[in-house]
Amino acid sequence: MDEPELRTLLADVASGRCPPDEAVRKLRRLPFADLGFARVDHHRALRQGFPEAVYGPGKSAEHCAAIVGELLDASGGPVVLTRADGAQIAASAAAVDAAGHRPGVVTPTGALSTVAWRPAPPRPARVLLLTAGTADLPVAEECRAVLTALGLVPTLLADCGVAGVHRLLASADELAEAEAVVVVAGMEGALASLAGGITPAPVVAVPTSVGYGASLEGVTALLAMLSSCAAGVTVVGIDNGFGAACAVARLLR
DSSP, X not given: OOHHHHHHHHHHHHHTSSOHHHHXXXXXXXXXXXXXXXXXXXXXXXXXXXXXXXXXXXXXXXXXXXXXXXXXHHOSSOEXXXXXXXXXXXXXXXXXXXXXXXXXXXXXXXXXXXXXXXXXXXXXXXXXXXXXXXXXHHHHXXXXXXXXXXXXXXXXXXXXXXXXXXXXXXXXXXXXXXXEEEEEEOTTOTHHHHHHTTOSSOEEEEEOSOSSGGGGGGHHHHHHHHXXXXXXXXXXXXXXHHHHHHHHHHHTO
């Protein structure tokens, strides 16, 4: 339950459209629902502005399906399942269909996928999502899927890394007009500094594990982004497209 839903419920009680006992029943589940194997946080949208997401790795298909179903039943906001495999997606889809909810949108993010149900209405914020190379797209797609679920539909500029910097400079006007920029880059991670030196918008940098020997599976890009000469660049963890999307959502609240 998010703030608009809570306000609607209180207004319905005040007008008599919702009996007090029914409101108590709904509010009783508000802090969290204990499923035994998970305590689903229904209060998060009120605290943070966006609901709990379901992280697939380490969970059984049945656990994913139950948590997704609980989130969909308890609120009207978006529900996101990240880094899910085929079995988790199939089980969640079956549970959602049985409960009468609309199907989710599946976005492949490399070997795994992100699934979003009931996305928020699009907001007019101008979010730019840059990738240094095509190999960075799986991380960028995770970020894009989560941003879109939260109503922040980004513009994707793929394959504009510093090895061909003219490709980025061709979009300098879009960078200047953006309200937030996400930069997804592996190798030496230099694209984040370059973008941060052009745009006045907040820049969230995502190092990826893409690269040859000395890239150290993303550690080189991570350290380079943390050492950026462009002041104020925010850096999330390696391959963390989800975290970048949530950072942008907080910045643009």
